[in-house]
Amino acid sequence: MTAAPRRPRPDRRVERSKQALRDALIALMHEHPYERISVADIAERANVGRSTFYVHFADKDDLLVDGIDQLKAWLRERGDAPEVTPAHPALAFVRPMIEHAEQQRALFRALVGRGGAVQVSEELHRMLAELVRVALGGKATVAKRRPAPEEAIAEVVVGAFMALLRWWLERDSAMTAAEVEATFTRQLLPGLAGWTRR
Amino acid sequence: MTAAPRRPRPDRRVERSKQALRDALIALMHEHPYERISVADIAERANVGRSTFYVHFADKDDLLVDGIDQLKAWLRERGDAPEVTPAHPALAFVRPMIEHAEQQRALFRALVGRGGAVQVSEELHRMLAELVRVALGGKATVAKRRPAPEEAIAEVVVGAFMALLRWWLERDSAMTAAEVEATFTRQLLPGLAGWTRR
DNA sequence: AGAGTTGCTGGACATCGCGTCCAGGAATGG
DNA sequence: CCATTCCTGGACGCGATGTCCAGCAACTCT
Numbered sequence: 001m002t003a004a005p006r007r008p009r010p011d012r013r014v015e016r017s018k019q020a021l022r023d024a025l026i027a028l029m030h031e032h033p034y035e036r037i038s039v040a041d042i043a044e045r046a047n048v049g050r051s052t053f054y055v056h057f058a059d060k061d062d063l064l065v066d067g068i069d070q071l072k073a074w075l076r077e078r079g080d081a082p083e084v085t086p087a088h089p090a091l092a093f094v095r096p097m098i099e100h101a102e103q104q105r106a107l108f109r110a111l112v113g114r115g116g117a118v119q120v121s122e123e124l125h126r127m128l129a130e131l132v133r134v135a136l137g138g139k140a141t142v143a144k145r146r147p148a149p150e151e152a153i154a155e156v157v158v159g160a161f162m163a164l165l166r167w168w169l170e171r172d173s174a175m176t177a178a179e180v181e182a183t184f185t186r187q188l189l190p191g192l193a194g195w196t197r198r
Numbered sequence: 199m200t201a202a203p204r205r206p207r208p209d210r211r212v213e214r215s216k217q218a219l220r221d222a223l224i225a226l227m228h229e230h231p232y233e234r235i236s237v238a239d240i241a242e243r244a245n246v247g248r249s250t251f252y253v254h255f256a257d258k259d260d261l262l263v264d265g266i267d268q269l270k271a272w273l274r275e276r277g278d279a280p281e282v283t284p285a286h287p288a289l290a291f292v293r294p295m296i297e298h299a300e301q302q303r304a305l306f307r308a309l310v311g312r313g314g315a316v317q318v319s320e321e322l323h324r325m326l327a328e329l330v331r332v333a334l335g336g337k338a339t340v341a342k343r344r345p346a347p348e349e350a351i352a353e354v355v356v357g358a359f360m361a362l363l364r365w366w367l368e369r370d371s372a373m374t375a376a377e378v379e380a381t382f383t384r385q386l387l388p389g390l391a392g393w394t395r396r
Numbered sequence: 397a398g399a400g401t402t403g404c405t406g407g408a409c410a411t412c413g414c415g416t417c418c419a420g421g422a423a424t425g426g
Numbered sequence: 427c428c429a430t431t432c433c434t435g436g437a438c439g440c441g442a443t444g445t446c447c448a449g450c451a452a453c454t455c456t
Contacts, residue, residue, distance in 0.1 A: 011453060013403055038442060049405045054444065118316055125361075152373070155365040156358040156385045163323075163357020164350060175350070187354045190388030211423065211432055236413060247434045252415065 018056050020046035022067055025060075030106060033115030034064070061119070068123050071111070075100065075127075087185050088192050090135040090157060093128055094181055101165060102177045109169045112162075125162055129154040157188055216254050218244035220265055223258075228304060231313030232262070259317070266321050269309070273298065273325075285383050286390050288333040288355060291326055292379055299363060300375045307367045310360075323360055327352040355386060 024046035028037045039060055043050040057063040078100065086092040101108040111120045129151075137150035161184060167173075168180050175183075222244035226235045237258055241248040255261040276298065284290040299306040309318045327349075335348035359382060365371075366378050373381075 011402065013452060017404080039444090040442075051406070051446090052404055055403075059444080122312075152362060152365065152378075152381050153385060155361045156382065159361020160354040160358035163353045163360075167350065167353040180350075183350050184354065187351060187389035188385070190391070191385035193388070209424065209431065215433080237415090238413075249417090249435070250433055253432075257415080 014056070017046070017048055017052055018066075020048055021053060021056065021063060022070065025063055025067060026107065026110070029110040029116065034117040035115075064117055064119060068120055071120075072123075072127065087189050090132045090154075090192055091185060091189065092135065093131050094161065094184060097128070097161075098165070098177050098181050101169060105169065108165075112166060113170050114166075121162065125158055128158045128161065132157050153192075157192075160184070160188060212254070215244075215246055215250055216264075218246055219251060219254065219261060220268065223261055223265060224305065224308070227308040227314065232315040233313075262315055262317060266318055269318075270321075270325065285387050288330045288352075288390060289383060289387065290333065291329050292359065292382060295326070295359070296363070296375050296379050299367060303367065306363075311364060311368050319360065323356055326356045326359065330355050351390075355390075358382070358386060 021042060024042045025037070028041060028045055037060070039053055040050055042060070042063070043053045053063075057066065078096070084095060086095065110116060112124065132154040133150045136153060164180065164184055168175060219240060222240045223235070226239060226243055235258070237251055238248055240258070240261070241251045244251075251261075255264065276294070282293060284293065308314060310322065330352040331348045334351060362378065362382055366373060
C-alpha cells in the first residue's frame with residue numbers, strides 16, 4: 001500500500017550472489033589477511049563465477065566498502081542502548097562498541113586487527129570521531145577557534161580507543177570487557193573533565 | 199684502530215645503488231601512496247636497472263624495512279634531548295617526536311599519513327609503546343598481574359598520540375607544535391596521575 | 397503457465413607487476 | 427693492470443586483474 005514509486009522488485013539471483021560474495025570475503029578474512037585475498041578466491045568461496053563478481057562489484061575494494069556499509073548499518077541498528085549512563089557524553093560509544101566487539105570477537109579481530117583492511121579501521125575511526133566531536137562541541141563546527149579544537153580531542157579519544165581495542169582483540173588477554181572499559185575510562189575521563197559540553 | 203673484525207670495505211657501487219633506491223622510495227612516497235608504487239617505478243626513479251633492485255632487496259617491503267631501520271637510527275641518533283623535564287616520564291617521548299615531525303613534516307606525512315605504508319606506523323607505534331611501557335613499569339614485564347597492565351596503558355597513550363600526530367600532519371591546521379603537545383598532555387596526563395612509577 | 401527479461405557462466409584475452417635468470421660490459425679494489 | 431664484483435637490459439613464467447562474449451538458466455510479470 002505504499003505510495004512510493006514502483007520498485008522493480010530486486011532479482012533474487014542478484015541478492016544471492018552479492019550476499020554470497022560478501023559472506024565469502026568475511027569468511028576469508030578470518031583466515032588470511034585482506035591483502036592476500038584474490039578476487040578468484042572470493043568467487044570460488046562464494047560458489048560463483050569470477051565473471052559474476054565483476055557484474056556486481058568493480059573490484060575487491062568495492063566489495064569491501066559494501067561490507068563496511070553493512071557493518072555500519074549493523075552497528076546503528078543495535079542502536080547504542082543507553083542503558084547505563086556514560087561517565088561522559090563523549091564516551092557514550094565506549095561501552096556499546098566494546099560489547100559489540102566481544103560478541104563478534106572473531107569478526108572484529110579480522111576486520112580491525114592486523115590482517116584487516118586499513119580502510120575498515122579508518123572508517124570506524126571516522127565514525128567514532130564524528131560521534132565524539134558532536135558530543136563535545138554541539139552542532140556548530142564553525143564555532144570559534146580554540147587552542148584545542150574538538151577535532152583534536154576527538155582524535156585523541158578515538159585513537160586511544162582503537163589502539164586499546166586492537167590490543168585487546170589480538171592477544172588472548174584475560175581482561176574482561178568490563179576491565180577494558182574501566183581502563184579506558186580511567187585513563188581518558190580525567191582529561192575530559194573541563195569539557196562538560198557547551 | 200678498532201679491534202673490530204675486519205670489514206671487507208663495502209663497494210661504492212653497492213652503496214650508491216642501495217642509497218639511490220632508498221631515496222627513490224621516499225621521494226615517490228611523497229607523490230603516491232605506497233601501495234601503488236611498483237618496483238619498476240622505484241628503479242626508474244633511482245636510475246637503476248630493475249634487476250639491480252633485486253640484487254639488493256628481496257622486494258618492495260624489504261626496502262621499506264630497510265628504510266624504517268634508517269628512520270629508527272635517525273630518531274635514536276638525535277637522542278631524545280632531555281632539555282625540558284617531561285610532565286611525566288611516560289610522556290618523555292612526546293616533545294621530541296613532535297619536534298622531529300615538524301622538522302621533517304613532509305617526510306613524516308608521507309610515512310605515517312594516509313598513503314603511508316601501514317608497517318611504518320605499526321613499527322613506530324611499537325617503538326613508542328615499548329618506551330612508555332618501560333617508563334611505566336620498570337624492567338620486570340613478568341610482574342604481578344594488575345587490572346590495568348602497563349601494556350594496556352601504553353597502548354592508550356601511544357594510540358592517542360599517533361592519532362593526534364596523523365591528524366596534525368594531514369590537515370594544514372594552524373596549530374603549532376607547542377599547542378599540539380599541550381593538547382596531548384592536557385588530555386592524557388591526568389589519567390596517568392596514579393602511575394608514578396614503582 | 398508462458399513469454400520475455402535478466403543474470404550466471406566459463407572461457408578467452410590483453411595487461412600488468414612480480415621475481416628469476418643470464419651474459420656481456422663497466423666500475424672498482426688491490 | 428688484473429681479477430673481482432657489480433650493473434644492465436632483456437627474456438621468461440607466473441599469477442592477478444579487468445573486460446568481453448555467447449549460450450544457458452533462472453527469475454518476474456502478466
